[in-house]
Amino acid sequence: MGSSYNYYRMFGCFNRKFKIREMEPPPDVRDAFCRYIGRGTQMNADQLLRYLVEVQGEEGCTIKDAEQIIQQVASRRHHLIRRLNHSLELDDFLYFLFQDDLNGPIKSQVHHDMTAPLQHYFIYTGHNSYLTGNQLSSDCSEIPIVKALERGVRGIELDLWPSSGKDNIHVLHGRTLTTPVPLLKCLKAIRDHAFVKSPYPVIITLEDHLTPDLQAKVAEVRIHFPLWILLEI
Incomplete structure (x- = not known):
C-alpha cells in the first residue's frame, strides 16, 4: 500500500507535513x-x-x-x-x-431469522451521529442523522449538554468548538426518518452531561417519542 503527504498550516505561521497512509489489507x-x-x-x-x-x-x-x-x-x-x-x-x-x-451482496434481501431477541444481532451503529465534519470545530446538525438513517443505521448517538443559560438541552461534542443543535430537532429528524430504509428498531444512545433539572426535561420529552429503545450513558 502506498502513502502520501498532506500539508496543514499550524498556528498561522508555519506548515507541517502529515503522512497519510492508505488502508492496509487485514x-x-x-x-x-x-x-x-x-x-x-x-x-x-x-x-x-x-x-x-x-x-x-x-x-x-x-x-x-x-x-x-x-x-x-x-x-x-x-x-x-x-x-x-x-x-x-x-x-x-x-x-x-x-x-x-x-x-455487491449476493443476497440483498433479509434472509436471516429476525424474530430473535435484539442482543442476538450485530447492529449497524453510528458515533457522534450529529456531526457534519470533524470533532473539534464542525457544525452539529440533524442532517447527518437523517443521512445515517437513510443508509440503514440503527444506532444513533446524541451527546447532551446544557445550553449556555443552563435552561435548555443542546446536542454537541462537548468541550470543543462545535456549534450545537437542539435536542428536539434531532429527535424530530429521527422520528421522521427512522424507518425510511429499515423497519427494525432504532436505538438512541444518550451521552448525558446534564443537570438533574435538564435530565427531568429529557424524561418529559421521551413521552412524545416512545417508539425507540433508549440506552442512556
Whole structure:
C-alpha cells in the first residue's frame, strides 16, 4: 500500500507535513489472496474465479466475469500499460472487495431469522451521529442523522449538554468548538426518518452531561417519542 503527504498550516505561521497512509489489507484478506495465487505475486482470472466460487459462493460466476472484474479494477486504478497485465495485485484485490458495483451482496434481501431477541444481532451503529465534519470545530446538525438513517443505521448517538443559560438541552461534542443543535430537532429528524430504509428498531444512545433539572426535561420529552429503545450513558 502506498502513502502520501498532506500539508496543514499550524498556528498561522508555519506548515507541517502529515503522512497519510492508505488502508492496509487485514490479515484475512492477505491470507485469502496468498492462498489463491500460490507462489506468484498477482491473481489472474482463473485464480479470482476460484476465489469467487469457493469463498464467496458465487457458483454461477464464469471466467468472463472474473476477467471483466480485473479489467474494471485496472481501468480505475492503473495507467494503460499496467492494465495489460490482466491480473490483480494485493491492493487491487482489497479495492475490489469493497466496491459495491463489483462485489455487491449476493443476497440483498433479509434472509436471516429476525424474530430473535435484539442482543442476538450485530447492529449497524453510528458515533457522534450529529456531526457534519470533524470533532473539534464542525457544525452539529440533524442532517447527518437523517443521512445515517437513510443508509440503514440503527444506532444513533446524541451527546447532551446544557445550553449556555443552563435552561435548555443542546446536542454537541462537548468541550470543543462545535456549534450545537437542539435536542428536539434531532429527535424530530429521527422520528421522521427512522424507518425510511429499515423497519427494525432504532436505538438512541444518550451521552448525558446534564443537570438533574435538564435530565427531568429529557424524561418529559421521551413521552412524545416512545417508539425507540433508549440506552442512556
